[in-house]
């Protein structure tokens with residue numbers, strides 16, 4: 001992790017495009033943000049775009065903006081990601097998912113350093129640094145004709161490879177500490193020696209995100225004591241597939257104790273998480289709901305159902 005950190009600091013100041021490659025959950029987005037934070041552009045925006053999540057029909061307008069009346073429903077002139085990221089960093093996540101039509105337009109924008117709003121005439125100069133990420137082998141996509149080679153070279157000036165967690169197990173203890181600290185602060189429980197041994201032996205097909213999930217679940221079950229090996233519930237091995245080769249051997253550690261009663265167990269987990277979110281949000285319900293990715297109404301309903309009162 002230290003080596004990676006140093007590499008990030010070394011390339012942060014460069015203006016060159018950085019392509020981050022790594023399995024799902026290996027920390028690509030975190031690395032991209034880190035690159036931005038340590039760059040000379042850090043006072044300007046960091047705009048993250050999930051290229052796999054935007055419908056193709058909307059892509060051009062989302063990236064480059066549109067003029068009023070450019071299409072039905074374009075009631076107002078709007079800027080796109082490029083204008084929003086001006087002088088900052090544009091993070092193209094899941095870049096392999098860009099459809100061919102958009103690959104051409106993106107290439108043009110990068111070459112010309114300017115964009116034109118949909119329905120507009122005027123070219124606008126944009127100054128962005130491109131950081132892209134993918135969990136697929138982009139050179140392979142190029143060979144298969146799915147990704148333009150010229151765009152590939154534009155994006156791939158510097159590449160930053162994030163190794164899977166199982167190739168850097170020595171990071172696991174440090175990561176556990178950082179994650180527990182973030183999730184539980186000063187009141188974080190300790191991991192028992194057995195639990196640590198168990199974690200260090202796991203293959204983590206879902207990488208750091210999986211480790212995070214495991215620790216979060218354990219915390220929900222034992223918020224105040226030490227976390228024992230039995231408290232670690234490993235994810236079902238089949239759920240996570242990684243596109244980077246077949247090295248992702250999923251070992252099945254799914255032998256953690258089953259709950260005696262699933263509904264009761266789920267209620268307990270849910271209650272612990274709701275309480276934690278409320279505490280973290282200093283009992284501001286709206287903020288707690290946001291932390292949990294649910295609506296305020298949903299939060300109220302769940303609190304009522306689980307008989308949770310604000311400050312208990």
Ligand SMILES: Nc1ncnc2c1ncn2[C@@H]1O[C@H](COP(=O)(O)OP(=O)(O)OP(=O)(O)O)[C@@H](O)[C@H]1O
Pocket residue numbers: 001022023024025026027028029030031135175178179208209212
């Ligand atoms: N070095 C680290 N220290 C602490 N937390 C980390 C570290 N690396 C990754 N994480 C955490 O792991 C989770 C996954 O990281 P991130 O979202 O950056 O991965 P990703 O490679 O973008 O995943 P995906 O391919 O699924 O989008 C995040 O919650 C992140 O905070």
Ligand SMILES: [Mg+2]
Pocket residue numbers: 028029093
């Ligand atoms: Mg990501």
